Amino acid sequence: MNLSGRRVVLGVSGGIAAYKVCTLARRLTEAGAAVDVVLTTAAAEFIRPLTFEALTKRPVATSLWERGRALAHIDLARDPDLIVVAPATAHLLARAAQGLADDLLTSLLLAATTPVLVVPGMNDEMFAHAATQQNIQTLRERGWTVVGPAIGPLAEGPSDRPGRMVEPEEILAHVERALRAPGSPLSGRNVLVTAGATREHLDPVRVITNPASGRQGYALAEAAFARGAEVTLVSGPSTLPTPTGVELVRVETTEQLLSAVERLLPQADVLVMAVAPADFRPAEPGAAKRPRSEGPLSVKLEPTPDVLERTLAKRRSGCVAVGFALEIGDGIERARQKLEAKQLDFIVLNRADEPGSGFEQETNRVTLVSPDDARELPMQPKREVAEQVLDEVERRL
Numbered sequence: 230m231n232l233s234g235r236r237v238v239l240g241v242s243g244g245i246a247a248y249k250v251c252t253l254a255r256r257l258t259e260a261g262a263a264v265d266v267v268l269t270t271a272a273a274e275f276i277r278p279l280t281f282e283a284l285t286k287r288p289v290a291t292s293l294w295e296r297g298r299a300l301a302h303i304d305l306a307r308d309p310d311l312i313v314v315a316p317a318t319a320h321l322l323a324r325a326a327q328g329l330a331d332d333l334l335t336s337l338l339l340a341a342t343t344p345v346l347v348v349p350g351m352n353d354e355m356f357a358h359a360a361t362q363q364n365i366q367t368l369r370e371r372g373w374t375v376v377g378p379a380i381g382p383l384a385e386g387p388s389d390r391p392g393r394m395v396e397p398e399e400i401l402a403h404v405e406r407a408l409r410a411p412g413s414p415l416s417g418r419n420v421l422v423t424a425g426a427t428r429e430h431l432d433p434v435r436v437i438t439n440p441a442s443g444r445q446g447y448a449l450a451e452a453a454f455a456r457g458a459e460v461t462l463v464s465g466p467s468t469l470p471t472p473t474g475v476e477l478v479r480v481e482t483t484e485q486l487l488s489a490v491e492r493l494l495p496q497a498d499v500l501v502m503a504v505a506p507a508d509f510r511p512a513e514p515g516a517a518k519r520p521r522s523e524g525p526l527s528v529k530l531e532p533t534p535d536v537l538e539r540t541l542a543k544r545r546s547g548c549v550a551v552g553f554a555l556e557i558g559d560g561i562e563r564a565r566q567k568l569e570a571k572q573l574d575f576i577v578l579n580r581a582d583e584p585g586s587g588f589e590q591e592t593n594r595v596t597l598v599s600p601d602d603a604r605e606l607p608m609q610p611k612r613e614v615a616e617q618v619l620d621e622v623e624r625r626l
Contacts, residue, residue: 237265239267241281242321248275253400258284269291344372349365350378354392378395406455422460425441427505440589445503460474461476461493464479464480466481478493505555537550549622552567552568576599
């Protein structure tokens with residue numbers, strides 16, 4: 230994530246979750262953003278201003294009445310790229326919804342014309358109250374983006390209802406989206422990404438599969454969400470966390486993958502097939518586990534469905550279709566053959582024999598192959614690969 234040149238005002242109100250906002254301030258600063266923190270009087274009872282000053286390397290504002298800062302609320306509201314309020318307590322939400330301006334934070338919110346992202350955090354009973362719900366609806370109608378709350382443990386104990394402030398990494402994903410989506414060709418588009426490996430069962434406990442972790446596909450889903458897309462991720466079995474804001478559809482077999490893509494593809498503006506399906510499956514899977522003591526096992530295999538080939542007719546007009554190909558050696562000509570046969574816009578060519586690239590790696594080195602070009606990218610983290618793949622998608626949109 231690169232937020233260089235961006236300015237974010239981070240408002241912190243007086244809830245116990247204020248301690249987690251320190252992590253958010255640090256992560257935003259590390260990403261290159263200039264972060265101006267505004268603490269309410271109650272927030273300063275939880276976290277001292279000096280903590281945020283150390284994390285952001287910028288002064289922290291706490292009061293309308295500081296000498297020499299009579300117009301601080303106007304100055305802070307002037308031209309930030311985004312205002313984030315986290316946690317937003319029930320009291321803060323009520324004051325903001327009513328247009329009160331009785332402290333520095335509510336005054337700058339009333340003076341600001343920039344987008345506002347608000348992150349509620351409070352007791353679950355307080356969040357469920359009709360007054361809080363009405364206040365949140367009022368703020369949504371004014372164009373504010375509301376993130377959360379989540380279900381989870383509260384300061385007073387376990388809870389099975391919303392109230393807990395979402396975690397800093399989730400807030401960060403929404404901040405990136407709020408900053409990057411305006412003007413992006415992907416904003417508002419439906420993007421379908423497939424990821425991971427599929428499994429074909431030899432018997433109830435043994436499978437044929439491959440080492441694909443899903444990291445590249447998950448990185449593509451994250452990057453598409455950051456650009457404002459509505460993202461659906463169809464994933465084979467994976468231990469990776471679901472990317473923020475992404476609808477996850479889990480599959481296991483290639484047949485299930487085919488069914489999911491057939492169902493979702495007609496609504497997609499972009500298809501990115503980063504999945505690594507098992508190419509073969511047992512013709513007759515065993516109904517029970519076969520003991521190893523019975524000796525050698527011979528299994529007849531048959532090809533699994535070719536998902537791209539079977540779903541050609543499902544693509545809507547103008548859909549940008551991106552394939553992935555894993556090869557050993559050069560592989561560009563084979564990639565071009567696949568490009569033509571599957572009617573793709575371009576192919577991301579991985580080399581399985583490249584150190585640090587391919588399956589189960591944090592990095593990747595790929596070549597973007599189109600009918601008349603082959604552009605090799607340097608070795609880089611998979612999220613950076615995802616950004617460059619989506620740059621190419623946006624050019625074609």
